Amino acid sequence: MQFAYAKSSAAIKADALIVPVFEGGNSLNDYAYGDKLKKLFVKGDFEGKSGQRLALPSAGSVAATRVVLLGMGKRNKASAQTFGEAIAGYFRGGHVDGSKLKHVAIALESVVGLKNAGGEALGRWGAEGVLLGSYHFDRLFTRKEKIKHTASKVTLAGGPEAQLKKGVAYGSATAEFTGYARDLVNEPSNRMNPATMAKFAQDMAKKIPGLTCKILKKPEITKLKMGAFLAVNAGSDIPAHLVILEWKGGKAGEKPIAFVGKGLTFDSGGYDIKPAAGMLGMKMDMGGGAATIAALGAIAKLKLKVNAVGVVPCTENLINGSAYHPGSVITSMSGQTIEIGNTDAEGRLILCDALTYTQKQYKPRVIVDMATLTGAQVVALGNKVVGIMSNDDKVAKQLQDSFEAVGENGWRLPLDEFYDKQLDTPIADMKNIGGNPGTITAGLFLQRFINEGQKWAHLDIAGPCMNEAEGWRLWSAKSATGSPVRSLVQFAETYK
Numbered sequence: 001m002q003f004a005y006a007k008s009s010a011a012i013k014a015d016a017l018i019v020p021v022f023e024g025g026n027s028l029n030d031y032a033y034g035d036k037l038k039k040l041f042v043k044g045d046f047e048g049k050s051g052q053r054l055a056l057p058s059a060g061s062v063a064a065t066r067v068v069l070l071g072m073g074k075r076n077k078a079s080a081q082t083f084g085e086a087i088a089g090y091f092r093g094g095h096v097d098g099s100k101l102k103h104v105a106i107a108l109e110s111v112v113g114l115k116n117a118g119g120e121a122l123g124r125w126g127a128e129g130v131l132l133g134s135y136h137f138d139r140l141f142t143r144k145e146k147i148k149h150t151a152s153k154v155t156l157a158g159g160p161e162a163q164l165k166k167g168v169a170y171g172s173a174t175a176e177f178t179g180y181a182r183d184l185v186n187e188p189s190n191r192m193n194p195a196t197m198a199k200f201a202q203d204m205a206k207k208i209p210g211l212t213c214k215i216l217k218k219p220e221i222t223k224l225k226m227g228a229f230l231a232v233n234a235g236s237d238i239p240a241h242l243v244i245l246e247w248k249g250g251k252a253g254e255k256p257i258a259f260v261g262k263g264l265t266f267d268s269g270g271y272d273i274k275p276a277a278g279m280l281g282m283k284m285d286m287g288g289g290a291a292t293i294a295a296l297g298a299i300a301k302l303k304l305k306v307n308a309v310g311v312v313p314c315t316e317n318l319i320n321g322s323a324y325h326p327g328s329v330i331t332s333m334s335g336q337t338i339e340i341g342n343t344d345a346e347g348r349l350i351l352c353d354a355l356t357y358t359q360k361q362y363k364p365r366v367i368v369d370m371a372t373l374t375g376a377q378v379v380a381l382g383n384k385v386v387g388i389m390s391n392d393d394k395v396a397k398q399l400q401d402s403f404e405a406v407g408e409n410g411w412r413l414p415l416d417e418f419y420d421k422q423l424d425t426p427i428a429d430m431k432n433i434g435g436n437p438g439t440i441t442a443g444l445f446l447q448r449f450i451n452e453g454q455k456w457a458h459l460d461i462a463g464p465c466m467n468e469a470e471g472w473r474l475w476s477a478k479s480a481t482g483s484p485v486r487s488l489v490q491f492a493e494t495y496k
């Protein structure tokens with residue numbers, strides 16, 4: 001996608017000019033050519049309501065061939081985010097057939113000056129809207145007619161060029177890497193397995209100066225005594241891989257921010273096997289790992305002035321003669337023993353060793369782990385709100401603010417100690433299931449592997465990883481969302 005800039009929207013010779021219009025009043029008056037536009041449609045056919053769109057031949061009102069009126073809702077409620085999401089809706093909406101609409105221009109005259117909408121914010125949300133709205137996972141189609149075309153050039157007109165450019169550079173990077181997280185999750189598990197996932201991280205790092213990637217293979221994982229990670233991997237013929245990404249954009253010697261993501265490329269449940277309906281779709285169980293890898297890529301691409309690491313344990317959870325059993329007792333890297341109450345509670349097992357490793361290796365300023373960890377998260381918060389759990393009020397607040405800033409949602413759940421007892425068992429240090437509330441007892445399990453004084457948060461993204469519904473905000477319909485990559489980048493940039 002090529003982004004270009006122009007002083008005013010009236011004179012652009014594009015295939016379509018998108019004109020954001022607010023509800024109420026005489027909003028077309030925001031544009032010098034507003035009176036001419038009013039004559040192109042019957043009054044009442046378009047009111048500027050959020051989600052409303054009307055495509056018209058421009059009939060000489062502007063230099064572009066077509067005009068698309070884009071409803072923005074009420075002006076006093078609108079922000080740069082509203083603009084980005086409306087743009088995403090248009091690009092997702094299907095009338096951007098790139099074989100006809102190669103060059104799309106966007107009129108910014110009415111949105112410049114919205115609250116929180118300086119040129120940089122508009123550029124960022126505009127680029128994210130265009131790029132994430134036109135995202136399609138179409139690489140597995142062989143028939144050309146199934147592939148949707150996207151415009152190849154977008155001109156932003158009528159805004160402050162220098163600031164817009166800065167914002168577009170930022171938004172293009174976050175959208176590009178959010179797109180990679182989507183790709184990784186959308187890829188079926190016969191193509192996206194621990195080896196190919198690790199290779200993706202390695203290839204990505206090679207293309208970004210300063211980003212390093214190390215892959216630990218099974219012999220090294222064994223040497224590290226990652227007994228919990230290895231127990232989950234035992235039932236799979238593909239060996240476990242531990243992906244480690246490092247970015248040193250901050251002060252030398254400053255401890256990094258650490259992201260740790262569950263890279264479970266297919267979750268059958270193990271011997272506590274999932275019913276068919278629950279198993280279908282479990283290719284997405286590496287969404288936390290995908291977000292971790294993509295966030296490190298975006299942070300490095302943007303050259304953020306922070307030190308950051310990403311650690312992703314990758315394995316399948318399958319069943320063969322070597323698979324771990326319900327009732328097995330395993331020894332984690334931390335030395336703590338775990339009774340397997342359920343082989344389907346595997347995510348916390350691969351994460352606990354990754355958390356131990358990350359603390360030992362890096363002594364991070366803060367660790368944020370993320371995982372499609374519990375079905376209970378979907379019950380509690382649905383697919384549009386990430387569950388945040390943390391041992392630190394400030395970290396929880398800053399995460400929630402980061403989610404909000406990028407138009408994602410996170411809500412804190414309490415890690416109350418009275419639920420922690422539910423993880424106790426008479427035969428080992430703990431068991432890997434703690435009953436209800438399932439999301440919180442999973443978080444409490446992970447907390448048992450966090451050292452005294454270590455700031456830490458856990459994000460349960462079981463619902464928000466994959467959008468099963470219609471398109472929403474910057475998300476595509478029935479596809480991976482790439483959440484929470486943009487929130488993580490925001491957090492890395494602002495964390496104090």
Ligand code: BES
Pocket residue numbers: 267269285342344345346347372373374375376378433434438462463
């Ligand atoms: N990967 C699943 C959680 C999940 C469920 C993600 C639905 C996305 C959608 C996880 O490994 C799992 O199976 N969790 C169990 C835990 C239980 C056995 C304690 C669950 O949530 O049922």
Ligand code: MN
Pocket residue numbers: 267269317343344345346347
């Ligand atoms: Mn499971």
Ligand code: ZN
Pocket residue numbers: 264267285344346347372373
């Ligand atoms: Zn799982």
